[in-house]
Amino acid sequence: MTVAIPxxxxxxxxxxxxxxxxxxxxxxxxxxxxxxxxxxKPNNMIALRRVxxxxxxxxxxxxxxxxxxxxxxxxxxxxxxxxxIPALAEAARTVGSPQIRAAGTLGGNLGTCSPAGDGLxxxxxxxxxxxxxxxxxxxxxxxxxxxxxxxxxxxxxNEIITxxxxxxxxxxxxxxxxxxxNAMVISVASACLAVDTTTQSVRIALGAVxxxxxxxxxxxxxxxxxxxxxxxxxxxTAVAKEFGRRVxxxxxxxxxxxxTAEYRRHAVGxxxxxxxxxxxxx
Ligand SMILES: Cc1cc2nc3c(=O)[nH]c(=O)nc-3n(C[C@H](O)[C@H](O)[C@H](O)COP(=O)(O)OP(=O)(O)OC[C@H]3O[C@@H](n4cnc5c(N)ncnc54)[C@H](O)[C@@H]3O)c2cc1C
Numbered sequence: 001m002t003v004a005i006p007x008x009x010x011x012x013x014x015x016x017x018x019x020x021x022x023x024x025x026x027x028x029x030x031x032x033x034x035x036x037x038x039x040x041k042p043n044n045m046i047a048l049r050r051v052x053x054x055x056x057x058x059x060x061x062x063x064x065x066x067x068x069x070x071x072x073x074x075x076x077x078x079x080x081x082x083x084x085i086p087a088l089a090e091a092a093r094t095v096g097s098p099q100i101r102a103a104g105t106l107g108g109n110l111g112t113c114s115p116a117g118d119g120l121x122x123x124x125x126x127x128x129x130x131x132x133x134x135x136x137x138x139x140x141x142x143x144x145x146x147x148x149x150x151x152x153x154x155x156x157x158n159e160i161i162t163x164x165x166x167x168x169x170x171x172x173x174x175x176x177x178x179x180x181x182n183a184m185v186i187s188v189a190s191a192c193l194a195v196d197t198t199t200q201s202v203r204i205a206l207g208a209v210x211x212x213x214x215x216x217x218x219x220x221x222x223x224x225x226x227x228x229x230x231x232x233x234x235x236x237t238a239v240a241k242e243f244g245r246r247v248x249x250x251x252x253x254x255x256x257x258x259x260t261a262e263y264r265r266h267a268v269g270x271x272x273x274x275x276x277x278x279x280x281x282x
Contacts, residue, residue: 003045009053012046012160013135019044024160026054026070027103029096030112054107054162057081066131066165069107073119077101085166087125087173087192091118094177097184107161110146113153114186116208120147121192122175124205124213128166132159140165149211171195172279177207178267180258188259189267191247193275200229202279204272209251209264219246219272227280234282244273 004022006012016022022044025031034040048054054070065084067076073092075081082089095101095118109119110130120143122128128143132155143164146154155161173194179185190207202223206214223229226239248269253261 001043001045003047005047005050007050007052009051009133009160009162012048012051013133015046016158016160017135019046020157022046024048024111026105026108026111027072027100029100029104030108048107048160059084059168060165063168064165065168066163067106068163069110069161070105073101073104073106074098076106084168085122085126085173087175087194088119088122088166090175091122091177091190091192094118094175094187106164110153110161110164111155113147113151115150115210115212116187116190118175118177118187118190118207120213121190121205121207123164123166124215125173125192125194125203126166126169127203128164130161131163131165132156133162134158134160138162143213144215147212169194169196169198171197174275174278176271176275178271186258189251189253189264189271191268191271191275193272193279195229195279197230200224202229202276204247204275206247206251206268206272209253209268211252214250214252216247216250216272218250219243222246223276231280233280235276235280237277240273240277240280243276244269244271247272 004015023042024046026048054068057067073095076088076092106119109117123143130141130146175192177187177190187208193204204216248265251268253264255261
């Protein structure tokens, strides 16, 4: 196996042009599992870990944050990024172990595009933009267009995911997940809820209960007619429960080795009810 170790995005794109069959590797926490289990036997790899441009993030003047595809989860869990995007910090904190969070990245979560990826519901709830670059072009895709299905995305093989841009919201936001145990676990069901005080709306996105992450637009719309979302008073328990029920109706879970569709549908409704109650506590 040949491994290219570029130091810049340009060098990485050149390496990809020269070896179009090459596989990209960032933290390796998904890719090395595939290789170790002989699911993949790449002849050429491009290791992105030393590309510093991918490992930085910045706050933009238009009220957004751009996070490089190679920023590890551990950097999202604390510090300024946690203050700016609390739901991302909560999601990052649930990923694997400290070792996995030191290596694993949003770029890798997007590259794999598993519906159980913990970063993805946050990106869906916040309407993130994915930035892609090839040697002769760059394009920006809404996260809603980027994820196509189970482990399928809209990246072309000659493109590198360079970063994601996330709009900053000033309302409450949080992430919750259910797994078969409390730590080191892939989601059985997950949800990210974010309040946008500017548009007075609530967004909710579900993970691991469908082929893609699911935005529950019907439940979001229903809630806006039931409850004053600019309110500082707590949400009525009956409204929170009905919100959870409606969110569960929008999920499309399946039975698999991790759980049953029935349990997933139930769990995701409870997660939604809890998140909206945390957003509007009494
Ligand atoms: C023990 C263990 C526990 C885990 N727990 C969780 C968990 O709780 N939650 C969770 O969501 N995930 C979990 N994972 C999966 C994994 O850690 C995440 O999906 C992580 O985000 C992958 O990031 P990475 O940088 O390691 O990706 P890599 O393994 O380097 O790459 C993953 C895929 O993305 C592609 N890729 C990487 N970077 C780019 C780029 N810049 N442009 C285009 N394609 C790219 C690669 O080619 C590959 O196909 C776990 C994995 C392990 C081994």
